[in-house]
Amino acid sequence: MHKAAPASTIGIVALLMTARLAADGPLDHDEVKRLRESGQILPMSQVLEAAYRLRPGQLVEAELEREHDGYRYEIKILDAAGQIHQLELDAANAALIRDSDR
Amino acid sequence: MRSLEGRLHLGLGISLVLLIGAAWWLGHEALHHTADAFVISRLEHDAEGLLGALSVSSDGTPQIGAERLTPVYDQPYSGHYFVISVAGGGRLRSRSLWDEDLQPPTLAAGRTAVWRTPGPTEQRLLAWVGGYRVDGRDLVVAVAEDLSPLSGALMGFERLFALMAVVGLALILLIQRLVVHRTFTRLESVYRDIERLERGKTVYLTEDGPTEILPLVRKLNRLLLRFDQRLERSRTAAGNLAHGIKGPLSMLRQQLRDPGLNIAPAHREALLDQIERLYRIAERQLKRARLAGAGGAGVNFEAAEELPTLARLLTQIHAPKPVDIQLDDRTQGPLELDREDMLELLGNLLDNACKWARSRVCFELGIEHGCLILCIEDDGPGCSEEALAAITGRGVRLDEEVSGHGLGLSIVKEIVDSYQGRIGFARSARLGGLRAEVELPLG
Numbered sequence: 090m091h092k093a094a095p096a097s098t099i100g101i102v103a104l105l106m107t108a109r110l111a112a113d114g115p116l117d118h119d120e121v122k123r124l125r126e127s128g129q130i131l132p133m134s135q136v137l138e139a140a141y142r143l144r145p146g147q148l149v150e151a152e153l154e155r156e157h158d159g160y161r162y163e164i165k166i167l168d169a170a171g172q173i174h175q176l177e178l179d180a181a182n183a184a185l186i187r188d189s190d191r
Numbered sequence: 192m193r194s195l196e197g198r199l200h201l202g203l204g205i206s207l208v209l210l211i212g213a214a215w216w217l218g219h220e221a222l223h224h225t226a227d228a229f230v231i232s233r234l235e236h237d238a239e240g241l242l243g244a245l246s247v248s249s250d251g252t253p254q255i256g257a258e259r260l261t262p263v264y265d266q267p268y269s270g271h272y273f274v275i276s277v278a279g280g281g282r283l284r285s286r287s288l289w290d291e292d293l294q295p296p297t298l299a300a301g302r303t304a305v306w307r308t309p310g311p312t313e314q315r316l317l318a319w320v321g322g323y324r325v326d327g328r329d330l331v332v333a334v335a336e337d338l339s340p341l342s343g344a345l346m347g348f349e350r351l352f353a354l355m356a357v358v359g360l361a362l363i364l365l366i367q368r369l370v371v372h373r374t375f376t377r378l379e380s381v382y383r384d385i386e387r388l389e390r391g392k393t394v395y396l397t398e399d400g401p402t403e404i405l406p407l408v409r410k411l412n413r414l415l416l417r418f419d420q421r422l423e424r425s426r427t428a429a430g431n432l433a434h435g436i437k438g439p440l441s442m443l444r445q446q447l448r449d450p451g452l453n454i455a456p457a458h459r460e461a462l463l464d465q466i467e468r469l470y471r472i473a474e475r476q477l478k479r480a481r482l483a484g485a486g487g488a489g490v491n492f493e494a495a496e497e498l499p500t501l502a503r504l505l506t507q508i509h510a511p512k513p514v515d516i517q518l519d520d521r522t523q524g525p526l527e528l529d530r531e532d533m534l535e536l537l538g539n540l541l542d543n544a545c546k547w548a549r550s551r552v553c554f555e556l557g558i559e560h561g562c563l564i565l566c567i568e569d570d571g572p573g574c575s576e577e578a579l580a581a582i583t584g585r586g587v588r589l590d591e592e593v594s595g596h597g598l599g600l601s602i603v604k605e606i607v608d609s610y611q612g613r614i615g616f617a618r619s620a621r622l623g624g625l626r627a628e629v630e631l632p633l634g
Binding site for chain 1: 266267268284286288289290291292311312
């Protein structure tokens with residue numbers, strides 16, 4: 090039993106981590122970089138290209154959120170008319186999921 | 192390149208292109224240098240701000256008080272980035288770098304460097320890198336800014352400068368062209384004078400031109416004067432010679448006619464004949480010198496100016512016989528014929544016509560097929576058919592007096608020949624007397 094204790098501790102920690110990872114919410118930029126380097130998500134420049142094709146303008150904020158089925162970019166673009174557009178794109182293939190204005 | 196204007200344009204164009212190119216290069220360098228220096232000083236301040244908020248934990252992980260950062264370092268791909276790299280420890284990237292990274296050079300504590308590197312989405316970054324020692328650990332702080340917006344503005348300015356330079360160059364060349372053309376129009380007075388000189392309206396060129404060509408004009412004027420004097424001298428000499436030999440010739444003639452002179456009649460006639468010829472040559476030269484009058488070298492003949500005077504002169508010479516000379520001048524302006532030659536030719540023909548006319552002489556002057564056609568008719572007795580045939584026939588020496596008519600036409604013949612012209616005689620259908628027709632090619 091003595092040896093089980095560390096194992097269970099690791100298990101709990103792993104469980105806690107999974108729980109944290111599974112939780113919805115924005116990821117920090119170091120995690121984003123790791124995900125990108127591991128190939129799980131596209132580089133943001135490619136996602137941005139797709140977003141700019143839909144809404145030309147200037148990037149003002151981006152967030153990467155974990156969903157139960159993958160990762161989702163939330164991108165805010167300021168267009169030439171001064172309007173902010175909020176787009177949601179699939180981080181794995183840059184496909185549009187939601188456009189706040191449509 | 193022979194055109195003065197072309198040379199001026201080339202010279203000015205090359206100088207201006209060099210000057211404007213140098214100014215453009217200097218402006219370009221100064222602008223970029225200033226812009227970079229401005230950005231770098233700001234980056235340096237940001238780096239100092241970061242250092243103030245920076246701490247390194249014992250395991251080498253850099254940490255920063257987030258409240259000390261401006262939001263631009265949090266906004267992804269904002270163009271403002273920083274990287275803190277602890278030697279043998281952790282790294283800290285600004286959130287703005289997002290999924291990208293920068294690899295600043297490693298610097299020892301106390302060293303700084305300026306570094307250029309490409310950034311996310313094709314940004315061109317200018318970075319300030321400094322080596323520090325914080326909490327006992329060596330680390331490098333790199334703060335970078337995207338220069339693209341600034342370069343865009345600078346490029347716009349440089350394009351404007353280049354456009355202005357090209358327009359300015361074109362304008363300056365245009366102005367020079369105008370100046371050169373204005374200068375050359377000032378030469379017009381000289382051109383006009385040369386034309387007037389050709390027509391005999393003036394004897395020298397105006398000195399009212401650009402100072403640069405004044406020496407040339409003065410030299411030409413001196414030359415013209417010298418030619419004129421030379422001509423005058425030779426004319427005077429010919430006149431003097433003719434006058435001088437007339438006296439001795441008269442003496443010779445008288446002595447030859449003296450019946451007391453013991454000489455065979457045939458010889459006497461032959462000698463007298465030769466003396467007559469010499470006498471006529473002298474007469475001709477004298478007449479020539481008198482008719483020449485004023486006027487410079489190579490003065491062209493202008494019928495409208497000369498003929499009325501000539502007609503009046505001849506009427507006076509033949510007074511008291513009332514001779515009416517009818518002039519029909521269909522020419523305009525000066526003709527390409529020497530004034531003296533024409534005066535001599537016309538003077539002789541008209542003089543002859545007046546001599547034989549009862550009261551009327553008709554004189555027509557016209558141009559046909561590039562030839563001047565002269566037609567002089569009188570209402571005198573005219574010539575017999577044989578005499579006409581004799582004076583118009585080939586090889587007839589016109590200076591020999593034609594039976595009883597005294598047509599001293601050798602000068603006329605000589606002048607017509609010198610112009611490769613033709614002369615013909617016929618009976619005048621209009622006035623009944625002699626009709627002389629002369630054809631002189633022009634130009």
